[in-house]
Amino acid sequence: MIENVYHRFLDIPFSPNIDLFNRVEYDPLQYAHVNVKKEEINPDLLNWFDQFNIETVWYEAFYTPPNGGKLPIHTDGDDGQNYTKVNWTYGAPGSTLRWWEPKSQDYVQAVETVFGTRYYTVNEQNCNKLYEVEINKPSLVNAGLFHSTYNPTQEGRWTFTMPLLDATTKNRLSWEDAIKRFEGYIIND
Numbered sequence: 001m002i003e004n005v006y007h008r009f010l011d012i013p014f015s016p017n018i019d020l021f022n023r024v025e026y027d028p029l030q031y032a033h034v035n036v037k038k039e040e041i042n043p044d045l046l047n048w049f050d051q052f053n054i055e056t057v058w059y060e061a062f063y064t065p066p067n068g069g070k071l072p073i074h075t076d077g078d079d080g081q082n083y084t085k086v087n088w089t090y091g092a093p094g095s096t097l098r099w100w101e102p103k104s105q106d107y108v109q110a111v112e113t114v115f116g117t118r119y120y121t122v123n124e125q126n127c128n129k130l131y132e133v134e135i136n137k138p139s140l141v142n143a144g145l146f147h148s149t150y151n152p153t154q155e156g157r158w159t160f161t162m163p164l165l166d167a168t169t170k171n172r173l174s175w176e177d178a179i180k181r182f183e184g185y186i187i188n189d
Contacts, residue, residue: 005082005142005175006099006131009187012138014045016088020061020158028156031071032063036160052181055167064095064149064157071149073100073127074111075120076163077172083144084178085161089135092157096134100127100146122146135159140182142175 018040026032036059038046049056064071076083089095100122102108107126112118127146133139141147143163151157164173179186 004131006145006147007097007133007135007142008140008179008182010086010138010140010182011185011187012045012048012086014042014048015138016045016160017042018061018160020063020090020160021156023061026063028063029065030063031065031069034061034063035059036061049164050167053167054173054181055165055170056162057165058163060161062149062159062161064092064151064159066092066151066154066156069149069151069157070124073122073124073146073148075146076143077119081144081172082142082175083163083172084175085141085143085163087135087139087141087159087161089139089157089159092151092153092155093136094134094153095149095151095157096132097139097141097159098129098148098150099131099142100124100148101130102127102146120146124148137187140178140186144172144175 062071102122103126107122108120110118111121164178166173
């Protein structure tokens with residue numbers, strides 16, 4: 001059996017307390033990406049990460065429209081690291097997060113964001129799907145690997161995400177490091 005280096009459910013006692021469906025104006029038929037301010041997030045949740053020497057400094061939300069909507073395949077960052085985030089997904093039971101492997105590095109394209117950072121993307125027809133999961137509770141996700149969302153339902157889907165940093169070094173947490181820190185809070189499925 002291949003080791004799951006993509007996703008784990010977490011037993012987190014606090015929620016973000018953000019109603020993303022009523023938060024912003026958005027087109028429910030189009031993909032959307034929004035920044036979330038720290039002040040909007042439940043402070044008990046943010047403080048909960050202190051016990052793990054984890055800091056969270058930026059927050060985002062992604063909307064995946066219904067009826068086959070997808071967030072394109074991408075990595076977080078451009079250096080091939082297996083960065084971790086914690087995600088909460090709302091709406092669209094049956095929608096999923098997927099991880100991919102390009103059939104060849106020749107298909108991978110570097111993209112620059114409006115912030116001057118880079119990430120990689122690849123078209124789905126040029127990939128093999130490695131793993132897929134419905135995120136219906138707080139989840140640790142490996143966002144440094146190629147991933148995307150898929151929503152075959154008739155409801156919209158929002159995901160709130162928090163990238164994880166080591167509070168001392170300010171470096172992004174690797175998958176292996178996050179697994180160790182959250183030992184005891186991982187829900188075995």
